[in-house]
Amino acid sequence: MSLTLACRNFAYTETADVPCAGEGEVTVMVNVSSVNPVEWNGATRGGGEFLGGNGELGQDVGGIVVAVGAGCDVAKDIGPNAYWSKYGYTRPAVQLGDEIWGNTAAEWTFPIAGQAGFAQFSNVYCDRVGIRSRAQAKASAVPITDLGTIPLAAGTSYALLYNAGAPWQPQDDVTVVIASGSGGTGTMAIQEARALGATRVITSSSPNHADRLYEIGAEIVVDYHNYDTMFDALPDDSVDVVWDNYGYGFDAAARVIRPGGKYITTSLTSGGAWQQAKRQQDDTTARLAAYIDMSTKPGVERMYTGGWGSPGAPYTELGRMVEAGQLRPVISNRYTLRQAAALYTEAANGHSLGKLALDVPAPDWDPRVIPGWPED
Numbered sequence: 001m002s003l004t005l006a007c008r009n010f011a012y013t014e015t016a017d018v019p020c021a022g023e024g025e026v027t028v029m030v031n032v033s034s035v036n037p038v039e040w041n042g043a044t045r046g047g048g049e050f051l052g053g054n055g056e057l058g059q060d061v062g063g064i065v066v067a068v069g070a071g072c073d074v075a076k077d078i079g080p081n082a083y084w085s086k087y088g089y090t091r092p093a094v095q096l097g098d099e100i101w102g103n104t105a106a107e108w109t110f111p112i113a114g115q116a117g118f119a120q121f122s123n124v125y126c127d128r129v130g131i132r133s134r135a136q137a138k139a140s141a142v143p144i145t146d147l148g149t150i151p152l153a154a155g156t157s158y159a160l161l162y163n164a165g166a167p168w169q170p171q172d173d174v175t176v177v178i179a180s181g182s183g184g185t186g187t188m189a190i191q192e193a194r195a196l197g198a199t200r201v202i203t204s205s206s207p208n209h210a211d212r213l214y215e216i217g218a219e220i221v222v223d224y225h226n227y228d229t230m231f232d233a234l235p236d237d238s239v240d241v242v243w244d245n246y247g248y249g250f251d252a253a254a255r256v257i258r259p260g261g262k263y264i265t266t267s268l269t270s271g272g273a274w275q276q277a278k279r280q281q282d283d284t285t286a287r288l289a290a291y292i293d294m295s296t297k298p299g300v301e302r303m304y305t306g307g308w309g310s311p312g313a314p315y316t317e318l319g320r321m322v323e324a325g326q327l328r329p330v331i332s333n334r335y336t337l338r339q340a341a342a343l344y345t346e347a348a349n350g351h352s353l354g355k356l357a358l359d360v361p362a363p364d365w366d367p368r369v370i371p372g373w374p375e376d
């Protein structure tokens, strides 16, 4: 089979079909992807279902723009929306050779055909990704092969902290609990909470990961193995914000949250009981577990935010944090595209530090053949 990447101004032929950027999209030569729980939860239930949606692998993507679809070639004022009400955002005009990092899917959807990080080319929506020029990319200490592993985890954590009231001022003296510190969301959320003004961050992990979590900004790292839940290690009314990225549940966290504080998580189905039931392929218990925890605490707000599919505005903010040295990808292992199954296996074991990178080999092709490719 021959593949054609048939774009407006060039064609590249190799081994599979790649749709070229449509309106509002750019085509990216992919350097890197990663994996997130939403992508392996289905597989662990059996049936080979890696994504709940369309079967495209790899929501995280980092790569180089090789085709610019209509509308992406001019700057666009996206402006505040209901979700990101505090931000206006002007998306720059995208140029050939720019680097992008972000999520292949639109908000609230899974990727569709042609949008996948586990591929040498992918289309992405230009309004929904981080964009850096060739000059910015060259000047950065963080290569795209690292940056492209964090979009979903960093965007999700940022969305939750933002919705819980960040940024904070020093006089707010805010204490944030990131329930689970070691994973993709945890390693991002610890750094983001500090960058967004939290005075102290408390988290939990296995003992072998604690030192790294102190290095990236945690003040207290609880060994969760010593407690029923990590909250048992904390005093009453001592915390302002809990981002429950393990899914211990509001019941477990409420005692430590002071009146005026907030409990936030990604969805009802993030609960630990839910996760446990899912792993045991017990759908009935899982559904019940998602609904039975309806407790409240006076003065404490319970919030649910779906963070994935984050739009471009937060990637701009996160890019600033990266360049300021406040946010660094934490990557504990790298796999190649041919080792994708091993990457999924390690991720689903649930004890990796930070992110697992999926390195995508460059095609045997030089993008400098594209008319209009920028001079070095």
Ligand SMILES: NC(=O)c1ccc[n+]([C@@H]2O[C@H](COP(=O)([O-])OP(=O)(O)OC[C@H]3O[C@@H](n4cnc5c(N)ncnc54)[C@H](OP(=O)(O)O)[C@@H]3O)[C@@H](O)[C@H]2O)c1
Binding pocket: 036, 037, 038, 152, 153, 154, 156, 179, 180, 181, 182, 183, 184, 185, 186, 204, 205, 206, 207, 209, 224, 245, 246, 247, 266, 270, 307, 308, 347, 350, 351, 352, 353, 354
């Ligand atoms: N990734 C995303 O973008 C995203 C988006 C939306 C929702 N979520 C939800 O957020 C949750 C976390 O996602 P993630 O990407 O951070 O997952 P992850 O990278 O798979 O998290 C793995 C980490 O969980 C830790 N862990 C295991 N058992 C724990 C326990 N009892 N208490 C505290 N930590 C424990 C492990 O730490 P140790 O190895 O140190 O034990 C491990 O490093 C999931 O429920 C996911 O569905 C994630």
